[in-house]
Amino acid sequence: MSVLVDEDTRVVVQGITGGEGKFHARQMMEYGTNVVAGAVPGKGGQDVDGVPVYDTVDQAVEEEDADTSVIFVPPAFAGDAIFEALDTDLDLAVAITEGIPTQDMAKVNKRLTETDTRLIGPNCPGLITPGESKLGILPGNIFESGNVGLVSRSGTLTYQVVDSLTQRGIGQTTAIGIGGDPIIGTSFIDALELFENDPETEAIVMCGEIGGEDEEQAAAFIDEHVDTPVAGFIAGRTAPPGKRMGHAGAIVSGSGTGTAESKINALNDAGVPVGDTPEEVADHIEEFL
Amino acid sequence: MKLHEYQAKQVFADAGIPTPESKLAxxxxxVLAAAEEIGYxxxxxxxxxxxxxxxxxGIKLAEDEEEAREAADAILGMDLKGYYVDRVLVEQAVDFxxxxxxxxxMDRGEGKPVAMVSTKGGVNIEEVAEEDPDAIAREHVDPSFGMMPYQARKAVYDAGVDRDLARDVSSVLSTLYDLWEEKDGSDAEINPLMVxxxxxxxxxxxxxxxxxDALFRQPELAEMEEEAAGGDELEQKADEYGFDYVRLEGNTGIIxxxxxxxMTTLDLVDYYGGEPANFLDVGGGAKADRIxxxxxxxxxxDNVESVVFNIFGxxxxxDEVAKGINEALEQFDEIPKPVVVRLAGTNWEEGMEILNEDLVTVEQTLEDAVQRAVEYAEEVNEQ
Known part of the structure; x- marks a missing residue:
């Protein structure tokens, strides 16, 4: 079992003819992802390694029965590309693009209330169900199929924690990178709910970072609604206030909201142990299983 | 990106928001010429x-030429919280x-813009928000339609602004929202809006x-950024290289x-008793020259005594990372500071083969690499 993505997922890659899009479409196919189409305006009729390219997402759905989009479109056009995915009534849209203007994302956020399509990202590595399918840019070889669900705001930090798990022989049901922007589609709470309802997921890793209040809200949700054991990690304990630490969303505001301390305390209060190091997170998961 | 006060005032004034007469000097x-023209x-x-x-x-009132000269002398060239003051705005003093x-x-929790009004202006609004949250009226805006005129009025009335002023203040608020939207603002603020x-x-x-992230479609503001640039020399250099870089106070460099x-690597440096010197993210897919x-x-x-290089591909x-490290270090007769490298993920084995181990210390895990770098930095401190 897994959440959101499995071997039957039919993928259209928006931006498949660009450098990133082409490279990662190939990587996804090598991993076993069922990439059925590409969508790039003006490039309809071409193909990438035998995958047909259409001018619109709508055509890709019409002709190839795509149900999920992975978006590798440059930031200036990515807001529009996400709207196209949402308005085509796909099940899932995964936006990898980093650097989308926040006001574009506020409009996307509004549209999300009017559609059934789930958005993951933007500014995220995507998601993977090991051994079945990956959507995005995660390095497939470090993952192993198993019983731990993982949700994270950061890509490479996810790899670090997954590596620790896999090296101990602990595999994963699905790993979801929700992205490092201030406004994102799928939140920690959404992902936790999915894992809680997945019978195969026996433990959950949640990797947060400074900025915003999503981790605090997730902690409250865990307290009320999650029986599956959760182990946490929070990056950015040493970050100074007012400085953006790489991710647009990773900033402790001048008034002191978004600190690592507040997030760690909230998680601890909800009974979630928070590792001081990524290895300690793996220790906690090992104890749960 | 932050505009300077004089730049922001120009933008506001151009949009029709009343601002005091002012000149940059x-x-x-x-300063004296500007003050003469504006009038004391x-x-x-x-x-x-x-x-x-x-x-x-950094802000002084001057009633006459003598006071203006004194103030200008004191402020120009001063070190204000680490920033060198090379320009002042001379502005008509408002009798309020x-x-x-x-x-x-942008309210990131709601994913929506929010307009705020308070009668407690002139002080740090974040302090007001903490001590007396009810003193700030908030109105969330649907970004697909923009702020409706009634919303501006509602925020103004809810805040308890004097009713005789409601019309003018809501007009300023509406204009401010339109500017914020048009210019891809993250924050737009007038504090104080004087009566x-x-x-x-x-x-x-x-x-x-x-x-x-929106500067690509705001060419006029991007130009102002060049004018507004300043701050730390190293942070400027990072801008040129296109790195996400934040300078900190410690002596263990981090890449x-x-x-x-x-961020996790910084936290581990701290956890193992060291002090991080910086945050430096090379981003995804970095090639040798970037490394x-x-x-x-x-x-x-100059503060850096050791460097930890942690890449999870x-x-x-x-292999690209290893090539970059070799290229950078081979040009030195003597390596300036000890470098600890940990490679994992895509092509890490190829990288290890390429890496010149005479020039760097290699560790297998993140934890070991950080501890080694902290030790190197401490050894220097002890000498």
């Missing part, structure tokens, strides 16, 4: 991007009876922060890929 004669009394305000300028001595606050920002003795409102300060993992630039960056920081390849 960079020497004492310029004037406020002389340091143009640096730090909060609390007034308390730090009241100070309001109006602002627009004069004849019941007019005037923007005595102006804050306009712009979403860096990595991906914001979350780099070499990153080392150059960190070596340029997804789209970044270990």
């Amino acid at each position: 960079s020497d004492v004669d310029g 009394p004037v406020a002389i305000k340091a143009q640096v991007q730090v909060g609390g300028r007034g308390k730090a001595g 009876t009241d100070e309001l606050y109006v602002g627009i920002t 004069t003795s004849d019941d007019e409102v005037i923007a005595a300060d102006a804050v306009m922060n712009v979403d860096e 990595g890929n991906g914001a979350g993992l780099v 070499a630039n990153a080392l150059d960056m960190v070596f340029s920081d 997804g789209i970044t390849r270990g």
Whole structure:
């Protein structure tokens, strides 16, 4: 079992003819992802390694029965590309693009209330169900199929924690990178709910970072609604206030909201142990299983 | 990206928000000429991007030429919280009876813009928000339609603004929202919005922060950024190289890929008793030359005594990283500071083969690499 993505997922890659899009479409196919189409305006009729390219997402759905989009479109056009995915009534849209203007994302956020399509990202590595399918840019070889669900705001930090798990022989049901922007589609709470309802997921890793209040809200949700054991990690304990630490969303505001301390305390209060190091997170998961 | 006060005021004034008459000056004669033209009394305000300028001595009132000369002498060239003051804004002093606050920002929790109004202007609004949250009226805006006129009125009435002023203040708030939207603002703020003795409102300060990710479609503001640039020399260098870089105070330099993992590396340096010198994210898919630039960056920081290089390859390849490290270090007769390298993920084995181990210390795990780098930095301290 897994959440959101499995071997039957039919993928259209928006931006498949660009450098990133082409490279990662190939990587996804090598991993076993069922990439059925590409969508790039003006490039309809071409193909990438035998995958047909259409001018619109709508055509890709019409002709190839795509149900999920992975978006590798440059930031200036990515807001529009996400709207196209949402308005085509796909099940899932995964936006990898980093650097989308926040006001574009506020409009996307509004549209999300009017559609059934789930958005993951933007500014995220995507998601993977090991051994079945990956959507995005995660390095497939470090993952192993198993019983731990993982949700994270950061890509490479996810790899670090997954590596620790896999090296101990602990595999994963699905790993979801929700992205490092201030406004994102799928939140920690959404992902936790999915894992809680997945019978195969026996433990959950949640990797947060400074900025915003999503981790605090997730902690409250865990307290009320999650029986599956959760182990946490929070990056950015040493970050100074007012400085953006790489991710647009990773900033402790001048008034002191978004600190690592507040997030760690909230998680601890909800009974979630928070590792001081990524290895300690793996220790906690090992104890749960 | 933050605009300077004088830049933000220009943007606001162009949009029709009342602002006091003002002129920019960079020497004492310029200040006196500007003050003469505007007419005393004037406020002389340091143009640096730090909060609390007034308390730090960066804003002074002058009633006449003598006071203006004194103020200009004191402020020009001063070190204001680490920033060198090379320009001041000379501004008509406003005779006010009241100070309001109006602002627009993105509420990231709601994913929506929010307009804010308060009658407690003139002080740090974040403090007001903490001590007396009810003193700030908030109105969330649907970004697909923009702020409706009634919403501006509602925020103004909810905040308890004097009813005689409601029309003017809601007009300022509406204009501010439109500007915020048009210019891809992250925050737009007037604090204080002064009320004069004849019941007019005037923007005595102006804050306009712009979403860096939207500068590609804001060419005029991007130009202002060049003017507004300043701050730390190393941070400017990082801008040139295109790195996400934040300078800190410690002596263990840090280079990595991906914001979350780099932050984690900083935290581990602290956890193992060291002090991080910086945050440096080379980003995804960095090639050899970029890796070499990153080392150059960190070596340029005089505080740095050791460097930890932590790469977990997804789209970044270990062999490219190793090549970059070799290239950067082989040009030195003597390696400036010890470098500890940990490679994992895509092509890490190829990277290990390429890496010249005479030049660096290799560790297998993140934890070991950080501890080794901290030890190196400490050894220097002990010497």
